[in-house]
Amino acid sequence: MEGERAGAGEPERIARAALTRVIEPGDERGGRWLSQFGARELMARFTLPEYSNHENAGLAGITPRRLAGYRIRAAAVEPHRDLAAVAAVGGRFICPGDQEWPTQLDDLGDARPIGLWLRGRADLRKWALRSVAVVGARACTPYGAHMAAGLASGLAERGWVVVSGAAFGVDGSAHRGALAAGGATVAVLACGVDVVYPRGHAELIGRIAEQGLVIGELAPGDHPTPSRFILRNRVIAALTRGTVVVEAEYRSGSLVTARSAQQLGRFTMGVPGPVTSGLSAGVHELLRGEGVLVTDAAEVAELVGNIGDLAPDRRGPVLPRDLLDPVSARVLEALPARGAAGGDQVARGAGTTTDEALGRLYELHSLGFVERRGDGWQLTHSPSRGSNARRGGP
Incomplete structure (x- = not known):
C-alpha cells in the first residue's frame, strides 16, 4: 500500500496527522481511500481546487454531502500546530512505517488507525x-x-x-x-x-x-x-x-x-x-x-504467554489419609464411624485377608488413625484425628 511505503516519510506523516482531524477513527471507507491513494493524495482530494468540480473527487462510495463535510474539516486543519502541541506535552505522532508502529494494529484492515x-x-x-x-x-x-x-x-x-x-x-x-x-x-x-x-x-x-x-x-x-x-x-x-x-x-x-x-x-x-x-x-x-x-x-x-508460563496446580489441602497406600486406605474405610469392629469384619469390608487387614490395622494404629477396643478396632476420636475429618464428613 502506498500509505505504508511512505509511512515514515515526513510529508506522509504530516498528511496523516492532518487526516486524524478529518476522518473519524474506525472509518473503513476512509481507510480504503488511504490505502488506495496514500495520505498526501487523499488530503489533496479534500483540499485542492482542481478536485472541487469533481462530484466525488474520485473517491468511491462517497456522497456529495459526506464529501462536503470532509472538505470543511480538511480546510481547518493545521497539522504543524498539532504536532507542536503534542511535542509541548512531551508527546509524538507515529504512523504505519515507523519503527515504533505496532504492526498487530494492521490486523484491523481498513479500520486501522491513521x-x-x-x-x-x-x-x-x-x-x-x-x-x-x-x-x-x-x-x-x-x-x-x-x-x-x-x-x-x-x-x-x-x-x-x-x-x-x-x-x-x-x-x-x-x-x-x-x-x-x-x-x-x-x-x-x-x-x-x-x-x-x-x-x-x-x-x-x-x-x-x-x-x-x-x-x-x-x-x-x-x-x-x-x-x-x-x-x-x-x-x-x-x-x-x-x-x-x-x-x-x-x-x-x-x-x-x-x-x-x-x-x-x-x-x-x-x-x-x-x-x-x-x-x-x-x-x-x-x-x-x-x-x-x-x-x-x-x-x-x-x-x-509462552511455553512454560504455567499457573500453579489448584488443589485443596493434603490430609494425612491422602498419604496412605490403597490397601491401608480401604482398611481405614472399612471401620465403622461409631463403635468397634473385629479383624474379620474389617477384612471383609476392605476386600482383603484377615492377616493383611490386621497388619494394616497395626500400621494405622502406629500412625494414630485407629485404636484397640477389646478384641476390636475403632477410629481414633482425638481432636486432631477425628473420624469425620478423615472420612470426608462435615
Missing part, C-alpha cells in the same frame, strides 16, 4: 508485544475493583504491560494496580492525549504518562464522544495479546472490546462473579461462549 498520538517515553511497539488488556464496568463493585487491581499488579510483576481505557471503575483500578507494582501500563484514550478525561482521573493519567504511555487516535485537543469510546475499544483489542473482562453488563463497551479481540483471533478471558449480580451477567455470557475463565494473573499469563 496514526497514533503518544505521550510517554516507552516504545509502544516493544510494549505491545507483551501486553494484556484489562477492561470492565465503570460503575464496578468493590469486588470488581479488587480483582482488576490484583490481576494488573500480578501481570505487571510478571513483566506484562497492562492496557486499559483510563475510565472510572475497572479501567482505573487496572492502571493503579500496574503502577503500584512498579509495572508498565498503557491508557488508550477516546480523545486527544493532552485532554484529561475523565476529569477525576487527572492525577492518574499524569502518572501513566510519566511511568507508562498515553495513546489515542484523535488529534490534540479533541474531545470524546460516545461513538469514539466504542471505536477506541478495537485499538485496545488489536494492540494486546488478549483481553480480560472484569464485570460487565449485557450491554457494555467492555464486551465490545472482547468481541473485537475474538474476531481478531486474540485470547478472550473473563473473571466470574456472583450470578445474582447484573454486573457479572455480561462476563458470564462471554464465558458461555469462547471466553476462558480466569481468576488470577497466573492463569492469564499461562493462556497468553
Whole structure:
C-alpha cells in the first residue's frame, strides 16, 4: 500500500496527522481511500481546487454531502500546530512505517488507525508485544475493583504491560494496580492525549504518562464522544495479546472490546462473579461462549504467554489419609464411624485377608488413625484425628 511505503516519510506523516482531524477513527471507507491513494493524495482530494468540480473527487462510495463535510474539516486543519502541541506535552505522532508502529494494529484492515498520538517515553511497539488488556464496568463493585487491581499488579510483576481505557471503575483500578507494582501500563484514550478525561482521573493519567504511555487516535485537543469510546475499544483489542473482562453488563463497551479481540483471533478471558449480580451477567455470557475463565494473573499469563508460563496446580489441602497406600486406605474405610469392629469384619469390608487387614490395622494404629477396643478396632476420636475429618464428613 502506498500509505505504508511512505509511512515514515515526513510529508506522509504530516498528511496523516492532518487526516486524524478529518476522518473519524474506525472509518473503513476512509481507510480504503488511504490505502488506495496514500495520505498526501487523499488530503489533496479534500483540499485542492482542481478536485472541487469533481462530484466525488474520485473517491468511491462517497456522497456529495459526506464529501462536503470532509472538505470543511480538511480546510481547518493545521497539522504543524498539532504536532507542536503534542511535542509541548512531551508527546509524538507515529504512523504505519515507523519503527515504533505496532504492526498487530494492521490486523484491523481498513479500520486501522491513521496514526497514533503518544505521550510517554516507552516504545509502544516493544510494549505491545507483551501486553494484556484489562477492561470492565465503570460503575464496578468493590469486588470488581479488587480483582482488576490484583490481576494488573500480578501481570505487571510478571513483566506484562497492562492496557486499559483510563475510565472510572475497572479501567482505573487496572492502571493503579500496574503502577503500584512498579509495572508498565498503557491508557488508550477516546480523545486527544493532552485532554484529561475523565476529569477525576487527572492525577492518574499524569502518572501513566510519566511511568507508562498515553495513546489515542484523535488529534490534540479533541474531545470524546460516545461513538469514539466504542471505536477506541478495537485499538485496545488489536494492540494486546488478549483481553480480560472484569464485570460487565449485557450491554457494555467492555464486551465490545472482547468481541473485537475474538474476531481478531486474540485470547478472550473473563473473571466470574456472583450470578445474582447484573454486573457479572455480561462476563458470564462471554464465558458461555469462547471466553476462558480466569481468576488470577497466573492463569492469564499461562493462556497468553509462552511455553512454560504455567499457573500453579489448584488443589485443596493434603490430609494425612491422602498419604496412605490403597490397601491401608480401604482398611481405614472399612471401620465403622461409631463403635468397634473385629479383624474379620474389617477384612471383609476392605476386600482383603484377615492377616493383611490386621497388619494394616497395626500400621494405622502406629500412625494414630485407629485404636484397640477389646478384641476390636475403632477410629481414633482425638481432636486432631477425628473420624469425620478423615472420612470426608462435615
